[in-house]
Structure formats: structure tokens, C-alpha cells
Amino acid sequence: MNNLMVFGGSSHPSLVNKICANLGIKPSQTKLGKFSNGETSISIGESVREKDVYVIQSGCGHVNDNFMELLILLNACKTASASRVTAVMPYFCYSRQPDIPYTAKGAPLISKPKDSYTFESSPGTPVSSVVTTQRPKSPAENAGSNLTVLENVRSPKLPVLEHPSPVKSLGNGELHKSPSQSRIPMVPERKENSSELGSLFNANNAGYKLWVAQAGTLIANLLTTAGADHVITMDLHDSQFQGFFDIPVDNLYCKPIAHNYIQYNIPEYKEAVIVSPDAGGAKRAASLADALEISFALIHKEKRSQLPKGPPDASLTSGGGATVSSKPLISNMSSLSLTSQEMKLSSSSSKYVQTTMLVGDVRNKTCIMVDDLVDTSYTITRAAKLLKDQGATKVYALITHGVFSGDALNRVAQSAIDKIIVTNTVPQEKTVKFLGKDRVHVLDVSSIFGESIRRIHNGESISMLFEHGW
Amino acid sequence: MASNSIKLLSGNSHPELAEKIAKQLGLRLSKIGVYQYSNKETSVTIGESIRDEDVYIIQTGTGQQEINDFLMELLILIHACKTASARRITAVIPNFPYARQDKKDKSRAPITAKLVANLLETAGCDHVITMDLHASQIQGFFHIPVDNLYAEPSVLNYIRTKTDFNNAILVSPDAGGAKRVASIADKLDLNFALIHKERQKANEVSRMVLVGDVKGKSCILVDDMADTCGTLVKACDTLFENGAKEVLAVVTHGIFSGSAKEKLYHSKISRMVCTNTLPIDLNLSICDQIDISPTLAEAIRRLHNGESVSYLFTHAQ
Secondary structure (H helix, E strand, O other): OOOEEEEEOOOOHHHHHHHHHHHOOOOOOEEEEEOOOOOEEEEEOOOOOOOEEEEEOOOOOOHHHHHHHHHHHHHHHHHOOOOEEEEEEOOOOOOOOOOOOEOOOOOEOOOOOOOOOOOOOOOOOOOOOOOOOEOOOOHHHHHHHHHHHHHHHHOOOOOOOOOOOEOOOEEOOEEOOOEOOOOOOOOOOOHHHHHHHHHHHHOOOOOOOOEEOOOHHHHHHHHHHHOOOEEEEEOOOOHHHHHHOOOOEEEEOOHHHHHHHHHHHOOOHHHOEEEEOOHHHHHHHHHHHHHHOOEEEEEEEEEEOOOOOOOOOOOEOOOOOOOOOOOOHHHHHHHHHHHHHHHHHHHHOOOOEEEEEEEOOOOOOEEEEEEEEEOOOHHHHHHHHHHHHOOOOEEEEEEEEEOOOOOHHHHHHHOOOOEEEEEOOOOOHHHHHHHOOOOEEEEOOHHHHHHHHHHHHHOOOOHHHHHHOO | OOOOOEEEEEOOOOHHHHHHHHHHHOOOEOOEEEEEOOOOOEEEEEOOOOOOOEEEEEOOOOOOOOHHHHHHHHHHHHHHHHHOOOOEEEEEEOOOOOOOOOOOOOOOOOOHHHHHHHHHHHHOOOEEEEEOOOOHHHHHHOOOOEEEEOOHHHHHHHHHHHOOHHHEEEEEOOHHHHHHHHHHHHHHOOOEEEEEEEOOOOOOOOEEEEEOOOOOOEEEEEEEEEOOOHHHHHHHHHHHHOOOOEEEEEEEEEOOOOOHHHHHHHOOOOEEEEEOOOOOOOOOOOEEEEOOHHHHHHHHHHHHHOOOOOHHHHOOO
């Protein structure tokens, strides 16, 4: 370990100390701070000449500040003649594009912390009398949930959480600064403004489809530009992300420790079901289910382009193949009477309708939801409700990166999730404090990172870590 | 000017300036949405097509809490325009962030200005317009053209029209700015003095020595930026100790961080003049502003039309 040096950024000092303890070395000396004008200032206290340098910085907290700090640290080490500079990003920021409820026109919907959440998708998750058989909700209910969405958009005064940060929205060059507490950008407060924002998304530039810029490639390029020779990260949201880099990227998996945790800490895990809360994570969840040799279920989010106009009795079957009886006529009547209101609503809010459905049988079983990232917690809290509605006895959520931004902790606290198991790629002190030790278990990933740093430093293979963990 | 081939985009750092520039050019700002999610990541939405357009993105380096956010915003905006097939992307950065971290002043110090230059290029920037770079050598950090505009013509204009400059002497508060001040003094045909400071740490000033005679004169302190204002206030005190009649300060970039406001409030500076390269919310009666948006607008116009920009180095708009 002669030439090995580990520097820690300011985002997650406790993880840095743990990784260093695993390596049996001390974190190298740095001074991290800011100049009075807000510019990030760093100084490196030890010589790094011809050393193998690892800089650990997680993409959490004030992301842009931490990311710039990482870039400056990498650059400083590089220009100070380090032989190799490796960026260790336990949680890779900007790796996932925001998964927020947008209206059809692209204007983001807003949410605010509430005393109670319904955890319903819009329209609500369909619940049928037949196990694992789904059907879309009636339009009457759809209209109802659309109304609540609209209310959210219009409710002006949003309470400030502990991280007041300016929410930026630029319509016609006008600045709106207001505190944010959700990952969802807020629609400006006054009504005139919301029409202004509407004009941004409504736009008379017909035919131009709005798109949100993908920062992924940019982040990869910036790291390379700053001088990173190697990147170590964990459970990248998309494994394709590795391809954005021209330098080697070691994507570690938390699967082995998750596997271990389930085996030893979840009673009768052989009877449990691994659930992927969305289709994107199906592969990750399925591989864990395979390894544990237990069954697997999937929650599928569906976006319908239009509210169902006719009687929505098209039934989807799975498992038993049971069908739902066609809807009573009275419901049809109500749906017809509401059609005009619906149309009005859809012109001002959403033409799209999101429903979630479960594929697989969870009745009277323990469910373990597996996902790589929980940010706003919309997906997992809704999924938990669906699972409970479908008769699951206990719902665990096994998460690699618990970012829990905005009112996520609040949502999780009130959700049907019985226990959250999360790793410390992002600091979890707040989560544990908020949800209590009984509902949160933090898995330590420092040993995996420590071992991978040791192996990379010594030029050994790290593929063994993928299977067995450490 | 063909309005269908130029697009002005503005980040969140200084929308007023962007608005002014757009007005000067007779354009409207393109519709974009720049958001910050609650997990503090920045998200950019471009609201209209910029395919094959000449894109100008206006974003300045400002904000004690948000300077990195604004920088990331700019990088993501540039990248978004690049991937949206813009023909040319020009970053208009009136106040270049990290401009003072431009050298390895001690062992292993980061040259962040160089890093920022590289980041801008990596993001896909084709051209940079900036103003009064702290060190003009920063232009050499780039592999793309950098137009470093000067606030000097506007400052000259201000001194000529709004001050009684006949009995004035120009003073540079540090040796580094001597060249800048000497050039202004030449053009106004005035004398100039210099204050030499012995600095031990960043943002801290120790001893000051005045070179030149300021007795009975009104002094105009000229610098490229006023940050914590420690230098300016100390320079002002030094000038009064040496018999100055009154002291004005003219700076290009008014950053005014930390306790700058209090320092200025308690100082003997009679007027604090800065340009609007950054948004300023000092609310002090002694403050005055020079609008440099015409210079930036003209630079954009000339750049877009492929005309020479050097005219702007000597003429205020």
C-alpha cells in the first residue's frame, strides 16, 4: 500500500473513514472549503507525486457543489503529478433521469408534504376482487384523481423544508425563486405565472416536442476532462452508462450483501417474493431472486395515452387466468356524464394516465422490493400499497442508494413499507433518525469499496467481488 | 439581422442582464426551463428547436451558495444545445467564475480556471464571450476563441459624464491592476497613483503603501473586482491618511461577498460604482451602476454577423 492515497470529499466523510479503516490507512490530508464568494476552494496537504490516488465523493447533498469539488480535487491531484487518479463515486449523480409526474405537455406537476398520502397512481392502482387480475379504473374515478392533481398545481403556499433552495424556472426569461422541497420543480405561485409557464410548455411552436436534456454523457466527459483515469461506482442505474466513458469504469454490485442480508435477517425468506417496483429494475430483481431461489413478481407502470372512453372492462389476466365480470351499467352512465368534465380537465392537465399493475402472486407472502435508487419514493410507496392491497403480509424495501429528497422520508414513514434496507452509499443518519432504527437497516458497503480499491491498486481482478461480496 | 438563425438563452444567474441584452438586440429570449430538483440535481428543458441555430447562452458567475449550481447549469445547457444540433454555441460569461484560481500559487493548488475552461470545451462550447478577465492569460487556457471584452470604454464614459474628473487622480489598489488603471489615466489625461499591498492570505489584506501624491485630490479607485471589499476599504483609508479629498471606487465585477456591505457602509468611500456583470443587491445609497449590456449585445451582434469585435475594446456603446 506504499503508493496508495485516499482523499475524501466533503459529501460523506464517515464512509471515507470506514473505507480507509478497511484499507488500514488514514485518509490523506485535504482542506476543503469555500472562498467568500462561494467558489470552492481545496488544498491538498500531502505530496501526491507518482502516487495512486483515490478520491471518494458521493453524489448526494448539494450535488453540484460536491461534483465541482470532486472535479477540482481530481484536477489538483492530476496537475500535482499523481500517477493515476481514480474517482470513487459510491452514488453516481445524474445517472438517472428524473422520474417525476409530468403532464402531457411536459409541465411538471408538484407535490407538497402532506399529513397523509394516498400512494395512488393517477388513476389509482386498480384493485380487483380476483387475485392478480387487474383492470383499469373507471373514468369516474380517473376524473376524481385528476381533480386532486389540479388542486395540487393550484395550491400556492408551499411550506419550506429544511433545505430551502431556489427553484428555478424560466419562462420568457422571468425568474421565479421559491423554496423547493420536492424533486419536482414547482409551478410558479401566482396564477398569471402558471399561465406563463404554461406558455413555455404549451408553446406556440407546434410540432416541437419538449425534451429534457440528458446530463449523463456530459458528467462522464467532465470527469474525464478533470483528469480521472478510472471510475469506481456502485449499482449504476443503467449499466450502459459505463459506455459513456472512455476510461475504465468498475461498477460494483450491492447484490452480494443484499443476498446475505435476506438470507440471515428475513425470517422464512424461502417463502418470500422478490418484487421489482418497476419494469426497468426487473433484471436486477430477477437475478437476486434467482440467486436466492425464491419467486419473483413485477410491478408494471403503464402510461395510457388517453382516458378510457368506453366501459373499461378489458381485463388483464395472469396466474389463474380469472377474468373480471364486466362493469355494471350504472358505472357506464356515470362515466358518460363525466366525459365533458374530463375533456376539459385533460386540456389543462394530463392526457396521459398512469396505472400500475402487479404481475405475479404475493398473497399471504412477505415481499422484498428491490430497487437501485429511491429518490422521491413515489415508485416504492405506491408499489408497497399495491402489494399490501394484493394481500402481501409484510413489505421490505431493499435499496442501494437512498437519496430520499424532498418529502420522501415523510412519504415512506406513512407508507405500507414495513422495513427499509438501504446501503450507506449516501449518508443515512437522517433516515435512521426519521424512521427509527426498527424500520431502517443500513448495510455497510465500505468493505466492498475498500477491497475493490485494494484490488485495483494491486492490479488484481475485482470480478470476484461481483459474486461474493466482501 | 436574420432573427431566425440566432437564439438567446439565459440561465438563472442573471435574468435581468439577459433581458436587457435581448432588448438591445431586438430579440426575445428562447423558452427554456432550468430546474433544480429536490435532490439538487439540475435539469434543463429546451422549449423550442435550436437545430442549426447560432446559440448564445448568457450565464454569469455569481451567488455565494449557487456558483457551482450556475456553472453546472451552464454546462448542461451547452451540452443540451450541442446534442440538439445547434450550429454554434457561444457562452456569454460576463463574470468568469474561478478566474482568480488561475495559477499554482502553492504546491498542489488547483488551477480551477483552467479546469473550468476545459469543462466548457468538453460540454461543447464553441466560443466564449467574457468581460474583464482577472488575468487575460486565462484566454490561453482555452482551445476555442475567447473574446475578452473590456468595461473600460463604459467606465471612461461614466467618469467623463458623471464625475468631476478634472481634479481627480486615478488609483490602482494593487500592483496587479496598475496596467488597467494606467490605460484609463492615459485616456483621461490624468495622473495615477498606486497602492502596493502585502497580502498574506486570500481575502485578507495586511499593509498598504501608497506610491504617488494624492493630497487634496479626489481619488478614483479602479479595480476589476470588488469581493469582500477589504482591499478597497483599506486603500480608501490609506488615501485619506495621505490627504485625499474624497474617494470613489469603480469596479467591473461587484461580487460583494461576506461582510462587504457592512464594510462599505462604514467606509469613507463616497461612491461605489460597478457594472451589472453580476446581479447586485447591496441597497446602499453610495452605489451606482454602469450598464454594460449594450457592449455585450453589440459583441453578440458582431460575432453573429462575423464582424470585428475589436472596435468594442475602445468604444462604449
